[in-house]
Amino acid sequence: MNTVTEVTPYAQRPKQAQQAADLNDFAAQSINRIFKELCNIYPNWRACFRDADELNLVKASFAKGMIENGIISIAQVQCGLGKARRQESDFFPSVGKFCSWCQGEPKWQGAFCRMLNRIPAQSLAEKRARQATSWAIRNKLSAPEAEKKFKLAFEKYQGLEEQGLLTELVQLPPISYVTEFDKQRNSITVRPEQFKANSVFARVAQKGAHHE
DSSP states (O other), X not given: OOOHHHHSOGGGSOSSHHHHHHHHHHHHHHHHHHXXXXXXXXXXXXXXXXXXHXXXXXXXXXXXXXXXXXXXXXXXXXXXXXXXXXXXXXXXXXXXXXXXXXXXXXXXXXHHHHHHTTOOOSSHHHXXXXXXXXXXXXHTOOHHHHHHHHHHHHHHHXXXXXXXXXXXXXXXXXXXXXXXXXXXXXXXXXXXXXXXXXXXXXXXXXXXXXXX
């Protein structure tokens, strides 16, 4: 069969040579086995592919889709095939559908369940998604609306986190403290006569003098 190197345009290959080699080896060893299993699961597969050339093109599409979606382990493939065997539909899956099966439960769903069960967040994106949606989810949204709102928030913050644009907010100390600069600043007394009569600064100083 064609390897991923042969069917994938050069510009689309991974930048790191070793990573490309590993992915090519994995896809080359797995793609025929994957299609053998899928064809056994979906007996009407012959109606989907007109000839061997079309079948090879679909295999190439699956190989590229797997690489782009990070499907790089046998465990992921087994997860996808297991999900395929549980489907009631007789239609041969698209590459996107199969990759989603390989990825298992979407990350946002696990994060949503942890929030509902008051389990600590596992990432900063998950924490921010909770902060952005928890009040609305508790007080005014139906179950489908709550899932949709949390999913959008989680995917937004997850994207920012992957780009390195999401950082933890600076926490205030549990006990405030006064620096030497604060002490010196607070020890200075300002009198109204230090400023031009009836100026804004003079009036402010006068108000301060009344509170001494």
